[in-house]
Amino acid sequence: MSDRPPHSWGHYPKTQQQSQPLRWLGDSWQAREGRETWLAYGQGRSYGDACLNDGGILLLTDALDRFIHFDPEQGLLRCESGVTLAQILALILPRGWFLPVTPGTKYVSIGGAIANDVHGKNHHRAGTFGCHISAFGLQRSNAEHLTCSTSENTELFSATIGGLGLTGFITWAEIKLKKIVGPHISQETRQFSNLEGFFNLSKESDQDWEYTMSWFDCTARGNKLGRGLFMRGNHSNTSDNIRAEAIRHPRLGMPLYAPGWLLNHFSIRAFNHLYFQRPHIPDRLTHYDPFFYPLDSIAHWNRMYGRRGFLQYQCVIPTQHAQDGIAELLKVIAHNGQGSFLAVLKQFGSIKSPGILSFPRPGTTLALDFAFHGTSTLRLLDKLDLITRDTGGAVYPAKDAHMSAASFKQYFPQWETFSQYIDPAFSSSLWRRVTQQE
Amino acid sequence: MSNIMILGATSAIAQHVARLYATRGDQLFLVARDKAKLKAIADDATSRGAAAVYTYAIDLSDNTRHTSLFQRADQDMGHLDILLIAYGTLGDQKACEMSVTTSLAELQTNCLSVISILTLAANFFEQHQQGTIAAISSVAGDRGRQSNYVYGTAKGALTIFLQGLRNRLSKAGVTVLTIKPGFVDTPMTQDFKKGLLWVKPEVIARGIVKAIDRRKDVAYLPFFWRYIMLVIRHIPEFIFKKLSL
Numbered sequence: 001m002s003d004r005p006p007h008s009w010g011h012y013p014k015t016q017q018q019s020q021p022l023r024w025l026g027d028s029w030q031a032r033e034g035r036e037t038w039l040a041y042g043q044g045r046s047y048g049d050a051c052l053n054d055g056g057i058l059l060l061t062d063a064l065d066r067f068i069h070f071d072p073e074q075g076l077l078r079c080e081s082g083v084t085l086a087q088i089l090a091l092i093l094p095r096g097w098f099l100p101v102t103p104g105t106k107y108v109s110i111g112g113a114i115a116n117d118v119h120g121k122n123h124h125r126a127g128t129f130g131c132h133i134s135a136f137g138l139q140r141s142n143a144e145h146l147t148c149s150t151s152e153n154t155e156l157f158s159a160t161i162g163g164l165g166l167t168g169f170i171t172w173a174e175i176k177l178k179k180i181v182g183p184h185i186s187q188e189t190r191q192f193s194n195l196e197g198f199f200n201l202s203k204e205s206d207q208d209w210e211y212t213m214s215w216f217d218c219t220a221r222g223n224k225l226g227r228g229l230f231m232r233g234n235h236s237n238t239s240d241n242i243r244a245e246a247i248r249h250p251r252l253g254m255p256l257y258a259p260g261w262l263l264n265h266f267s268i269r270a271f272n273h274l275y276f277q278r279p280h281i282p283d284r285l286t287h288y289d290p291f292f293y294p295l296d297s298i299a300h301w302n303r304m305y306g307r308r309g310f311l312q313y314q315c316v317i318p319t320q321h322a323q324d325g326i327a328e329l330l331k332v333i334a335h336n337g338q339g340s341f342l343a344v345l346k347q348f349g350s351i352k353s354p355g356i357l358s359f360p361r362p363g364t365t366l367a368l369d370f371a372f373h374g375t376s377t378l379r380l381l382d383k384l385d386l387i388t389r390d391t392g393g394a395v396y397p398a399k400d401a402h403m404s405a406a407s408f409k410q411y412f413p414q415w416e417t418f419s420q421y422i423d424p425a426f427s428s429s430l431w432r433r434v435t436q437q438e
Numbered sequence: 439m440s441n442i443m444i445l446g447a448t449s450a451i452a453q454h455v456a457r458l459y460a461t462r463g464d465q466l467f468l469v470a471r472d473k474a475k476l477k478a479i480a481d482d483a484t485s486r487g488a489a490a491v492y493t494y495a496i497d498l499s500d501n502t503r504h505t506s507l508f509q510r511a512d513q514d515m516g517h518l519d520i521l522l523i524a525y526g527t528l529g530d531q532k533a534c535e536m537s538v539t540t541s542l543a544e545l546q547t548n549c550l551s552v553i554s555i556l557t558l559a560a561n562f563f564e565q566h567q568q569g570t571i572a573a574i575s576s577v578a579g580d581r582g583r584q585s586n587y588v589y590g591t592a593k594g595a596l597t598i599f600l601q602g603l604r605n606r607l608s609k610a611g612v613t614v615l616t617i618k619p620g621f622v623d624t625p626m627t628q629d630f631k632k633g634l635l636w637v638k639p640e641v642i643a644r645g646i647v648k649a650i651d652r653r654k655d656v657a658y659l660p661f662f663w664r665y666i667m668l669v670i671r672h673i674p675e676f677i678f679k680k681l682s683l
């Protein structure tokens with residue numbers, strides 16, 4: 001038992017729970033006294049309360065970091081659930097393999113990546129993380145140890161992928177890797193001067209580019225609304241240096257919390273202005289690390305938002321409403337002026353995930369941070385939710401600390417089907433929030 | 439490729455050492471008392487690229503099992519390049535004060551059994567005229583303190599034994615390394631409040647591998663403990679005895 005207070009990436013909300021570090025797959029879980037529930041906690045890279053369990057017990061997985069089997073011929077890797085994508089990359093890259101799907105940070109555990117069914121810059125080509133999981137072990141509170149796959153315990157397999165950690169404890173997982181030749185990405189960056197430019201570039205790029213993603217200026221308005229930089233990349237065929245520097249760890253860090261005033265309207269505008277006015281960025285070969293994980297180079301960058309923390313808003317707007325819906329959202333955000341340094345747009349594809357409760361669906365996804373300024377921030381998110389709901393879109397639970405139960409139930413009408421697979425001794429702060437009676 | 443024997447392979451520090459050698463493609467002989475844990479560590483080492491991994495489950499504080507260690511290693515790997523002794527227990531000091539049996543059991547695990555192994559190892563390595571014997575002692579062995587002097591006695595005696603052994607084996611071309619970690623965040627210290635001086639076991643593991651690579655004699659890990667202990671050793675006893683350390 002430890003009194004280390006785990007928090008989520010956004011440092012919001014603040015919760016109180018006990019935590020128990022697990023060291024071996026066979027370790028028994030600490031007894032629950034009274035009404036307490038369990039929840040697994042990976043690397044705490046979820047922004048909101050998906051990885052928190054106020055008043056309950058968190059089962060910490062970071063010491064469950066052993067590989068179980070690696071087949072470098074077939075590209076199959078089996079490991080304990082606390083292994084991080086960074087640890088996987090360090091193992092597989094020198095042998096010519098890569099992650100089939102990766103989120104924007106490599107410091108997430110494989111258990112967390114399954115439970116949120118994470119997506120990456122190649123969603124339009126490869127679908128979600130869960131599409132590449134061949135099997136995993138699931139330990140339930142009734143002491144059952146199940147193997148779940150597309151042929152065994154298939155319902156729990158689908159419920160656990162994107163299941164927000166509620167179906168039990170993932171003990172190990174097996175992932176199908178992607179063959180690559182070298183560690184480099186040939187990258188192109190294109191400017192777009194408004195939202196239409198983004199949609200045109202997406203249409204043009206999704207065929208020939210495996211990875212696409214855009215940063216946009218959330219302070220621009222009027223005919224510049226949605227201006228930004230479109231980045232696209234493919235694995236390069238040059239095999240040089242595959243053994244060199246398989247992985248990069250942060251050289252910089254935020255040792256302390258920044259004071260609240262640092263991130264004001266003015267500094268964000270200035271940053272966005274400078275960033276998007278940069279001269280043309282040449283096409284080039286980049287190492288995969290800065291391409292996929294630009295933020296990982298600054299450890300604890302989240303402390304930039306100060307002690308009060310921050311919230312992220314990530315939604316997806318279905319294809320048929322994407323252009324209008326996103327424009328509407330951007331107007332509200334620009335008008336409000338609370339937006340973050342970096343805001344992201346990306347086109348999701350139509351590959352279906354096996355996960356019942358998975359977030360991605362065909363359309364356009366938007367993500368950006370808001371420093372927490374109290375109720376004004378929450379009211380802004382309410383407004384954004386109204387727009388997202390109108391379009392039939394959804395908000396990403398992995399990033400969320402705010403959406404109402406009504407919104408959640410509209411975004412995820414399958415939640416009731418999903419509920420029957422929940423382990424009765426598991427719960428999370430997020431789940432209690434989004435399923436409460438209103 | 440080196441042949442490496444790790445005793446107490448389930449220790450958090452030792453697990454990270456095993457990972458580093460496995461990644462280098464070395465051959466490992468892992469010893470600990472729990473079969474299931476040993477298997478998990480062996481699978482991990484194999485996945486990381488170890489040339490071969492052998493496991494052997496015994497209670498290392500049982501002196502009668504020690505000769506079998508070297509017979510087995512000899513059978514499985516031929517010779518040994520590196521022996522790392524990592525097992526240990528941080529007994530309950532208060533319980534030791536209340537019970538002679540408990541104190542002696544602590545000394546058996548952390549000191550006498552290690553000396554038993556080292557005696558056999560010395561002869562084994564001396565025969566082959568090469569290799570490194572490394573054992574994890576502790577900064578706690580540098581000076582007796584009220585909070586853990588039974589453990590400190592065991593580690594202190596171990597440090598002196600290693601010193602003597604180093605003197606003897608240097609003539610045979612065998613390196614003897616005394617590893618003295620400071621505060622390490624492992625299951626052994628799970629219930630301690632962690633402050634600035636605490637480090638993760640992987641940091642100590644990197645230090646151990648580096649010290650073995652460089653054929654060092656003594657390694658304080660992290661390095662600053664050398665200076666902390668220098669100060670602590672030099673506090674006059676008439677003052678030291680009044681402190682609550």
Ligand SMILES: Cc1cc2nc3c(=O)[nH]c(=O)nc-3n(C[C@H](O)[C@H](O)[C@H](O)COP(=O)(O)OP(=O)(O)OC[C@H]3O[C@@H](n4cnc5c(N)ncnc54)[C@H](O)[C@@H]3O)c2cc1C
Nearest residue numbers: 042043044045046103104109111112115118119164165170
């Ligand atoms: C900088 C940054 C960039 C990001 N970019 C993206 C992105 O591009 N795409 C994307 O999809 N996400 C992205 N994320 C979010 C992140 O990928 C997810 O929140 C991920 O799930 C975090 O994994 P974790 O190991 O930290 O899990 P945690 O946040 O600790 O937990 C997440 C969920 O997984 C569950 N869980 C963890 N381990 C287990 C287990 N062993 N068994 C059962 N349940 C378990 C928890 O209960 C919880 O519900 C980003 C996050 C950051 C900080």
Ligand SMILES: NC(=O)c1ccc[n+]([C@@H]2O[C@H](COP(=O)([O-])OP(=O)(O)OC[C@H]3O[C@@H](n4cnc5c(N)ncnc54)[C@H](OP(=O)(O)O)[C@@H]3O)[C@@H](O)[C@H]2O)c1
Nearest residue numbers: 448449450451497498499524525526576619621622624626
């Ligand atoms: N942590 C620190 O702050 C610190 C500081 C200085 C020195 N050290 C030393 O570092 C070494 C490694 O400890 P650690 O920190 O890595 O702690 P750890 O993870 O708790 O490791 C201790 C290991 O010793 C094993 N062990 C104990 N008695 C044994 C026996 N009779 N037979 C076989 N194995 C036995 C335990 O095995 P089981 O898993 O089977 O119990 C356990 O794996 C120890 O010698 C310790 O004294 C630690």
